[in-house]
Amino acid sequence: MNTGEQLTIEQAIANLAGDDLGLRLYSAWWLGRFRVREERAIQALVQALQDEDDRTPNGGYPLRRNAARALGKVGDGRVVPHLMECLYCEDFYVREAAAQALEMLKDPACVPSLLQLLAEPESVPHPAPELPYLAQPFDAIIEALGTLGAKEAVGLISSYLEHEVPRIRFAAARALYQLTTDRERYGEILIAGLRSPDLQLRRAVLADIGAIGYLGAAQPVADTLAENSLKLLALKGILEQNLPPDYLTADTIGVMNLMDSLL
Amino acid sequence: MTDIDELIRALDRADSADSLTEAVKALAQTRSVKAIPHLMQVLSFNNPGAAVAAVDGLIQIGVEAVPYLLSQLDRHNYTARAWAIRALAGIGDPRGLVTLLGASTADFSVSVRRASARGLGLLKWYWFPPQLREIAQLEVLEALLFVLEQDEEWVVRYSAVTGLEAFLPHYPPATARVQACWQHLLLHDPVPAVRARIAYAQQNLLTPPAIQPEPLTATIDWEEILARLSARKRQERLRPSDPANYRQLAKTIVCQDL
Numbered sequence: 001m002n003t004g005e006q007l008t009i010e011q012a013i014a015n016l017a018g019d020d021l022g023l024r025l026y027s028a029w030w031l032g033r034f035r036v037r038e039e040r041a042i043q044a045l046v047q048a049l050q051d052e053d054d055r056t057p058n059g060g061y062p063l064r065r066n067a068a069r070a071l072g073k074v075g076d077g078r079v080v081p082h083l084m085e086c087l088y089c090e091d092f093y094v095r096e097a098a099a100q101a102l103e104m105l106k107d108p109a110c111v112p113s114l115l116q117l118l119a120e121p122e123s124v125p126h127p128a129p130e131l132p133y134l135a136q137p138f139d140a141i142i143e144a145l146g147t148l149g150a151k152e153a154v155g156l157i158s159s160y161l162e163h164e165v166p167r168i169r170f171a172a173a174r175a176l177y178q179l180t181t182d183r184e185r186y187g188e189i190l191i192a193g194l195r196s197p198d199l200q201l202r203r204a205v206l207a208d209i210g211a212i213g214y215l216g217a218a219q220p221v222a223d224t225l226a227e228n229s230l231k232l233l234a235l236k237g238i239l240e241q242n243l244p245p246d247y248l249t250a251d252t253i254g255v256m257n258l259m260d261s262l263l
Numbered sequence: 264m265t266d267i268d269e270l271i272r273a274l275d276r277a278d279s280a281d282s283l284t285e286a287v288k289a290l291a292q293t294r295s296v297k298a299i300p301h302l303m304q305v306l307s308f309n310n311p312g313a314a315v316a317a318v319d320g321l322i323q324i325g326v327e328a329v330p331y332l333l334s335q336l337d338r339h340n341y342t343a344r345a346w347a348i349r350a351l352a353g354i355g356d357p358r359g360l361v362t363l364l365g366a367s368t369a370d371f372s373v374s375v376r377r378a379s380a381r382g383l384g385l386l387k388w389y390w391f392p393p394q395l396r397e398i399a400q401l402e403v404l405e406a407l408l409f410v411l412e413q414d415e416e417w418v419v420r421y422s423a424v425t426g427l428e429a430f431l432p433h434y435p436p437a438t439a440r441v442q443a444c445w446q447h448l449l450l451h452d453p454v455p456a457v458r459a460r461i462a463y464a465q466q467n468l469l470t471p472p473a474i475q476p477e478p479l480t481a482t483i484d485w486e487e488i489l490a491r492l493s494a495r496k497r498q499e500r501l502r503p504s505d506p507a508n509y510r511q512l513a514k515t516i517v518c519q520d521l
């Protein structure tokens with residue numbers, strides 16, 4: 001936009017190769033935040049997926065996590081093979097960030113790898129260092145399969161509807177909403193989640209509903225006990241996935257009236 | 264002991280986020296002036312659920328809450344200040360005008376800009392003395408168009424559309440300019456929800472709502488509002504791109520805090 005921003009892009013790329021670990025981490029985040037699509041930035045981020053310098057006490061790779069997230073946001077499909085390699089990283093959160101980034105890049109080439117992680121969760125040699133009771137970031141994997149339209153995953157994902165972690169059950173409902181014709185059934189599971197006593201969970205379900213755009217959830221979303229900003233985002237998702245070319249129907253007007261009441 | 268004292272005691276006794284929110288809602292429903300200082304206090308707790316309920320309650324109470332809200336703006340608790348601005352936006356009292364002009368164009372919090380842009384459309388214009396009204400309306404028009412064209416957050420632009428829709432029936436001379444802006448953005452705003460809201464505003468304005476003035480119940484120092492408006496104008500002339508610059512600066516600081 002202006003020379004000030006150019007300078008900062010230069011700086012961020014330089015920082016990624018510098019000695020200051022904190023600055024590297026921040027720069028990776030920054031390049032994603034501003035969706036910097038410059039070749040050198042993308043190369044620097046891909047390089048950062050292999051970083052060995054920045055380790056948490058438990059063996060995690062913070063820079064790799066941020067780089068994977070940034071590459072998802074930057075949106076260049078050529079990095080898909082690099083992100084697929086990250087699905088086998090020993091750090092749980094790198095695998096999670098990679099699955100989320102692959103979902104954003106919408107390239108079905110990664111579906112077989114995601115399916116394999118779901119079918120054989122213990123196949124990665126080192127389980128999560130910081131979440132020992134989960135072998136895989138199941139919610140991120142399931143959400144990616146749903147967005148990527150992987151109908152072959154329906155059977156496997158259905159088995160997660162009963163998972164002990166609520167977040168994962170809702171991810172399964174969200175994906176099955178996208179992958180099957182039984183939309184009302186799975187939409188209603190998510191609506192029930194909006195009434196969970198756990199605020200974090202209600203926030204997560206709001207994001208799920210925004211992602212799938214289930215019209216039947218508009219009023220329950222508006223009634224949810226959560227921040228207006230998150231409810232508005234969910235309603236925006238519903239509105240935009242039900243918009244005809246000339247915008248106005250009784251349904252879309254109803255959603256906008258709800259949004260207006262939350263401004 | 265009256266019911267309201269009991270409700271205030273329940274608020275003081277609340278020991279969880281949920282019970283606090285419930286207590287605030289119950290107190291807010293009384294719409295009593297006596298509830299104002301207690302609802303104000305909730306704005307400085309770090310509890311969004313309770314704060315939303317308190318803001319709703321203060322909006323219901325309306326003009327009588329305005330002096331309390333304005334005094335909150337002078338304090339240093341940023342969160343409480345942001346909630347107070349949101350309450351002012353919902354009330355539409357002319358004493359909130361200059362605060363909302365500044366907040367909608369320059370606050371670094373998205374939710375404050377969002378609420379302020381809507382609030383500028385909700386001002387009770389029929390209370391303004393004629394000589395001040397047009398000066399203020401021109402300021403509001405400029406602010407809302409600036410926000411709609413420049414804000415990088417979709418929800419703030421969406422909110423500005425609702426603000427303009429509510430504003431136009433009070434100031435018909437702006438119709439051509441606003442419609443031209445909307446026509447342009449119907450083709451060019453990147454966010455479908457914003458474009459949809461523009462289409463909805465255009466449809467609504469085919470049959471504009473009748474304006475039903477409420478009686479003026481507050482004592483308003485119009486001289487002071489005019490003085491603050493002029494001070495704002497002077498400042499703008501000194502630093503023409505001030506709002507955007509300020510926000511950029513604020514955003515940089517926030518990012519570095521992460």
